[in-house]
Ligand SMILES: Nc1ncnc2c1ncn2[C@@H]1O[C@H](COP(=O)(O)OP(=O)(O)OP(=O)(O)O)[C@@H](O)[C@H]1O
């Protein structure tokens with residue numbers, strides 16, 4: 001089966017720091033794949049490279065059979081590859097519904113909605129997705145008034161607003177309470193099963209990633225240390241050592 005996302009020998013340096021070195025990873029359409037690794041092992045850097053936030057020093061990235069190594073964020077987003085942030089990025093002063101409409105794809109009205117030009121179709125879609133993540137009742141609250149977990153759900157819904165083919169989620173459950181974690185995990189599974197969205201998920205919460213992912217990659221010191229079934233990777237002595245060494 002061909003890969004939807006294919007990273008080959010990706011290397012990224014920041015001055016003297018080698019954040020990613022020779023990283024190769026692939027995700028097939030419809031998969032949920034986990035990316036684990038101790039703090040500072042290069043997980044977020046890899047996401048930043050994949051979505052075109054910064055250029056690789058070496059290596060290549062393909063998405064949907066297309067070379068995207070040299071493309072930038074907006075072009076890659078237009079191909080249907082989006083990410084969410086470790087620190088959420090919602091517009092705190094705007095309501096839930098306004099955040100959703102501002103996330104509508106550029107082909108639609110996008111930010112024009114701020115000036116009262118939103119289309120009924122987009123508004124209905126925003127409502128549906130807010131229902132989907134369980135925030136419909138809170139749609140008129142400003143995002144800044146939502147809990148951190150609810151802001152993460154909103155950010156997820158905002159990404160769905162753009163109908164991605166694949167989503168990269170950077171620690172979606174970090175800093176949120178157990179009830180919302182269950183809620184979010186359930187929505188991620190449904191987004192995958194019902195909307196067909198392929199997911200690559202960075203997680204430190206092991207029970208969560210064991211529930212979500214069928215396959216895991218573990219990064220340590222910028223390199224892929226292990227890859228395979230979650231139970232297998234979790235028990236890998238090299239992985240355990242990497243975590244203990246970092247603690
Ligand atoms: N923009 C940057 N400029 C300089 N150094 C950076 C930059 N981004 C990341 N780094 C460095 O690259 C290394 C990997 O960082 P990265 O954020 O990718 O790790 P991570 O695995 O996401 O860690 P965490 O689990 O804490 O989020 C770290 O040493 C970090 O300090």
Ligand SMILES: [Mg+2]
Nearest residue numbers: 043044045086
């Ligand atoms: Mg990170």
